[in-house]
Amino acid sequence: MEILDPTTEAVTQTIAWAPRPASLSGKRVALIDNTKFNSDNLLVRIGNILKHEHGVAECRMFRKHNASVPAHPEIVAEMETWADLVVAGIGD
């Protein structure tokens, strides 16, 4: 007998990756705050390390509407024009 596969077969697609910068020196870094308790405090510390130990010029916090949605288009557009790098991926 035969049965049918219940899973979704992945569809291959090509994604254009941004090139990794050779150095962080002088770069502007966007930090995405997902709104969870202390995520902003953690990101401030990360920002300070990036500035003091890796020569990053400036860090700016961008706040999502809430933790369960992607960053909204307005802040993505702002990050695109302002930032060289983005730190995302805060969990619990």
Place this chain on the structure above:
Amino acid sequence: MAATLTSKRLSVRDEADAIEMAYDKGWSDGLPVVPPTEGRVRAMLEGARLEANHQVGIIRDRAVVISAEKVAINAVMAGCKPEYFPIVVAAVEAIADHRWSYHGPGTSTGGAGVLMIVNGPIARPLDINAGDNLFGPGWRSNLTIGRAVRLVMRNVCGSRPGLLDRGTLGHPGKLSYVIAENEAESPWTPLHVERGFRAEQSAVTVVASDAPNQFYNQLSNTAEGVLTTLADNMRISGQVMGQSTYVVVLAGEHMHTIANDGWDKKRIRQFLFDNTQNSYAHLKRTGRMTGDIAAGDEQRMRPLTELENILIVAAGGRAGAFSCFIPGWGSAKSSQAVTKEIRS
């Protein structure tokens, strides 16, 4: 002509072999599944008169398109009858709705179940339980409809426990979490009518939810007495600070006590809103709100949730002075309750 089924086919010796294969491939929630043969899957699709390539939903944040064929395969595996399929489809439409915000409750450490509340004329002929042992066990429709939705989440959307689904504790409702409102005996406006549907329509409301919290009041014979106990239990519950959706399920004896005092759902909701607030000082003292206690914090009150986030449902056994409330997952802003019409 019926559309071709495009899913990959796998050969197995017999039904027992198919059940083991489902375990080996990680398709099961831990219980045996009904092997999804082409004949069974086609019968399931016919239950909602859907073509296999019909798009039931898209979860954009996960780049997943959910086809009727995949929903049907998972509904077969869950043990659904074809006549249940329209409810499964409506529930999947609801969890794919952007307001439900799949990526949160489908993945969160908070361990959300998908509470599904069925309203309207479809519930009775399909024997969807609204009475004794409301949350199970014992009813095929309740247990298999919810299981089908969870298997879609697992197999189509990728919410596998331990991988994308990171629930710290989970709860038994993550296997299946389906109830009907007891419209036949309820003195109140049905949930789906409060949410904009007509009484003669059938609808399912999905809520990303914690487990049920049962409360006891075997002494009061007034609405205020019963609801005072409920409010006291609710006040510190769920995420507390999150202002979640709350589903309040009022069973037979409590339902009659409250209705006999002339209280409708609107008045119940207002009472619960007014009597579940916490002081800022208490929230800070108990590690729920950040910051030091400031002047006025003992008197400054924070609602447990917004008035419109309290959903009232009449359901549960006739005997017993018990009812329950179910805190929603996260905040109501992060995942809203969504109601969809069941088209059968």
